[in-house]
Amino acid sequence: MNGLTERQRRVLEFLRDYLRRHGYPPTIREIRTAFGLRSNRGVVDHLRALERKGSIRRLPGSSRAIAISGPDGENAEGAGRAKAYPVAGRVAAGRPEEALEDGNGSLLLDERLFGGKGDFVLEVKGDSMSGAHIVSGDLVVVRKTASCETGSFVVALVDGEATVKRYVRRGSRVVLEPANPAYAPIVLSAGNAAASVVGTVVGVIRRYPGRGRAFSR
Amino acid sequence: MNGLTERQRRVLEFLRDYLRRHGYPPTIREIRTAFGLRSNRGVVDHLRALERKGSIRRLPGSSRAIAISGPDGENAEGAGRAKAYPVAGRVAAGRPEEALEDGNGSLLLDERLFGGKGDFVLEVKGDSMSGAHIVSGDLVVVRKTASCETGSFVVALVDGEATVKRYVRRGSRVVLEPANPAYAPIVLSAGNAAASVVGTVVGVIRRYPGRGRAFSR
DNA sequence: TTGCAATCTGTACAAACGTTTAGTAGTATG
DNA sequence: CATACTACTAAACGTTTGTACAGATTGCAA
Numbered sequence: 001m002n003g004l005t006e007r008q009r010r011v012l013e014f015l016r017d018y019l020r021r022h023g024y025p026p027t028i029r030e031i032r033t034a035f036g037l038r039s040n041r042g043v044v045d046h047l048r049a050l051e052r053k054g055s056i057r058r059l060p061g062s063s064r065a066i067a068i069s070g071p072d073g074e075n076a077e078g079a080g081r082a083k084a085y086p087v088a089g090r091v092a093a094g095r096p097e098e099a100l101e102d103g104n105g106s107l108l109l110d111e112r113l114f115g116g117k118g119d120f121v122l123e124v125k126g127d128s129m130s131g132a133h134i135v136s137g138d139l140v141v142v143r144k145t146a147s148c149e150t151g152s153f154v155v156a157l158v159d160g161e162a163t164v165k166r167y168v169r170r171g172s173r174v175v176l177e178p179a180n181p182a183y184a185p186i187v188l189s190a191g192n193a194a195a196s197v198v199g200t201v202v203g204v205i206r207r208y209p210g211r212g213r214a215f216s217r
Numbered sequence: 218m219n220g221l222t223e224r225q226r227r228v229l230e231f232l233r234d235y236l237r238r239h240g241y242p243p244t245i246r247e248i249r250t251a252f253g254l255r256s257n258r259g260v261v262d263h264l265r266a267l268e269r270k271g272s273i274r275r276l277p278g279s280s281r282a283i284a285i286s287g288p289d290g291e292n293a294e295g296a297g298r299a300k301a302y303p304v305a306g307r308v309a310a311g312r313p314e315e316a317l318e319d320g321n322g323s324l325l326l327d328e329r330l331f332g333g334k335g336d337f338v339l340e341v342k343g344d345s346m347s348g349a350h351i352v353s354g355d356l357v358v359v360r361k362t363a364s365c366e367t368g369s370f371v372v373a374l375v376d377g378e379a380t381v382k383r384y385v386r387r388g389s390r391v392v393l394e395p396a397n398p399a400y401a402p403i404v405l406s407a408g409n410a411a412a413s414v415v416g417t418v419v420g421v422i423r424r425y426p427g428r429g430r431a432f433s434r
Numbered sequence: 435t436t437g438c439a440a441t442c443t444g445t446a447c448a449a450a451c452g453t454t455t456a457g458t459a460g461t462a463t464g
Numbered sequence: 465c466a467t468a469c470t471a472c473t474a475a476a477c478g479t480t481t482g483t484a485c486a487g488a489t490t491g492c493a494a
Contacts, residue, residue, distance in 0.1 A: 005470070023274070023284030025241045028452065039473050044453075049470080057240070061480070063280030063451055067240030110325040113424060133350040133423070153425065204423040206350075207330060208370065222440070244481060259442045261483075266440080280451070280481055 003053055011035070011046045012055050015068055025066040083111040085141065086120045107139075114203045119143045121205075122155060122162065129153070129164050131179030134204055140164060141203035153201035158186055164201060220270055228252070228263045229272050232285055242283040300328040302358065303337045326358070331420045336360045338422075339372060339379065346370070346381050348396030351421055357381060358420035370418035373405075381418060 004012065014034055018026045026034070031043045047066070050056045059065035085107045107121050124138045132153065134140065142155045154167040156176055165176035165186065174188040188197075221229065231251055235243045243251070248260045264283070267273045276282035302324045324338050341355045349370065351357065359372045371384040373393055382393035382403065391405040405414075 007471070019240075022282075023236075023242070023286075024281055027279070027450080029450085037472070039475090040452075041454090041474085042472050045471065061452060062244070063481070065239075065241055065281070065452095069240075107330070108325065108327040113324070113422065130350070133347070133352055135350055200425075202425050204421070204425075205330065206421040208417075208419050208421075224441070245483090246481070254442070256443045256445090257482080258444085258484090262441065278450070278482060282482095 004050070004055065008046055008049055008053075008055075011043075012050055012068070015056065015066060019068065025064045027064055084108055085114075088120045088122050088142075109141075109205075114141050114143070119202065124164055128178035128180045128183040129166075131181075132166065134164060134179075134201075135206070137206070139205040139207075140201045141205070142199040143202045144199040145197075148197055148200055155198045155201060156186075156188075157196050157198055162198065167197065167200075221267070221272065225263055225266050225270075225272075228260075229267055229285070232273065232283060236285065242281045244281055300331075301325055302331075304339075324356075326422075331358050331360070336416075336419065341381055345395035345397045345400040346383075348398075349383065351381060351396075351418075352423070354423070356422040356424075357418045358422070359416040360419045361416040362414075365414055365417055372415045372418060373403075374413050374415055379415065384414065384417075 011031065014031065015025060018030070018034075028040050028043045028047070031046075032038075032040055035043070037043060047056065047058065051058055054069060057067045057069050087107055120142055122140050122142055124134055124140055125136055127136055129135075134153070140153075140155065148154050148167040150167060150169045152167050153164060154176070155162055155164055157163075158176070163176075163186075165178055168175045168177055176186040176188060178185065228248065231248065232242060235247070235251075245257050245260045245264070248263075249255075249257055252260070254260060264273065264275065268275050271286065274284045274286050304324055337359055339357050339359055341351055341357055342353055344353055346352075351370070357370075357372070365371050365384040367384060367386045369384050370381060371393070372379055372381055374380075380393075380403075382395055385392045385394055393403040393405060395402065
């Protein structure tokens with residue numbers, strides 16, 4: 001994506017910033033002023049370089065006709081490649097602890113990642129699924145499904161509590177198995193109204209604590 | 218927000234559509250043509266009405282200086298809660314297999330998740346980090362960092378090959394440890410130019426195979 | 435009927451704007 | 465040492481573009 005010089009990078013950054021703030025791109029003279037230049041030519045050179053390197057697209061001869069074609073450009077063009085996933089709350093992967101609580105806000109993720117309808121996000125608490133590499137603090141992306149495949153991970157409501165388990169069908173019985181020997185499997189009998197599968201886990205997102213993270217759910 | 222006539226509503230819709238498609242607003246003459254008008258005045262009247270009713274903002278006398286101030290306007294103004302992460306390619310978590318190859322495209326993720334600068338995404342191949350719950354096929358979000366904390370996961374270039382390991386400082390030595398006893402640690406000596414740390418792993422994204430996934434990298 | 439707002443035609447103009455030519459300086463490439 | 469690219473000054477050119485003026489038509493409310 002890059003092969004830009006420091007100066008070109010700054011011009012591109014200015015273009016993005018201006019577009020974000022004003023809703024339309026700047027004129028060449030505005031860019032000139034912003035960088036303290038005394039001639040249009042300098043700006044023209046930068047724009048030509050940015051266009052040659054694919055960072056922007058221009059309509060020759062037309063005012064303010066600068067389109068940013070990078071990642072931010074697609075964003076501005078609103079190709080809408082990001083999908084909003086409602087954050088439902090926390091889910092216990094050990095003992096069922098907390099039910100699905102009302103989370104505030106939603107999470108934007110690339111629609112190509114899990115692109116389905118009716119998906120939502122839950123935070124995992126507990127370590128009953130650590131054997132399957134799902135650990136406490138992970139966010140699981142859940143798809144509301146009517147049926148489940150054996151072996152897949154599901155979010156189930158057991159006695160009103162949400163929990164992540166592996167879905168295994170054994171004859172007429174359905175067993176929700178943890179992936180940690182310290183926990184016991186849960187048998188889902190046919191007449192058991194106290195337990196129901198909410199959906200299938202289609203993805204996991206883990207964040208490692210670092211400097212200045214901000215997502216608070 | 219509304220109080221717009223049918224005609225004004227359509228003009229506003231056209232403005233939104235044009236901005237989304239081109240990345241910059243249209244000229245008055247472009248609007249005129251789009252609506253099959255034969256005079257600028259009609260367009261000017263509509264724009265004045267839209268501005269009076271608060272749907273758009275304009276900079277008088279300046280080309281294409283139309284900013285949409287409704288809900289879509291905020292979108293165009295780039296409240297931009299999704300951030301684009303370049304996809305660099307694959308990274309070996311077992312033996313170094315493939316170098317960072319040029320991946321096509323980028324991945325949109327909520328900026329609150331990993332919100333940093335210069336981050337990128339790699340797909341993990343191999344199982345040397347399975348003890349740390351990072352498995353083959355996972356996408357790791359990498360932040361280019363100058364320094365690393367002991368115990369954190371890093372992406373390192375060893376002999377031109379990218380690999381995920383745990384970063385451990387032991388006195389003057391730096392050791393890149395796998396999280397799988399089947400693999401051997403890599404010692405990073407001070408004069409070893411063949412090995413360098415690219416960045417810190419700040420996140421992991423896992424996709425479980427399901428019906429009709431589309432992200433192909 | 436009168437008045438007002440919305441919608442539009444047709445012509446014209448001055449300013450804003452992108453572009454070009456000519457030239458300078460610095461740095462990197464081979 | 466020539467070539468190429470980046471980054472800029474200075475001045476001038478031609479057109480795109482917003483705006484204004486002088487109307488016309490329709491519908492709706494006082």
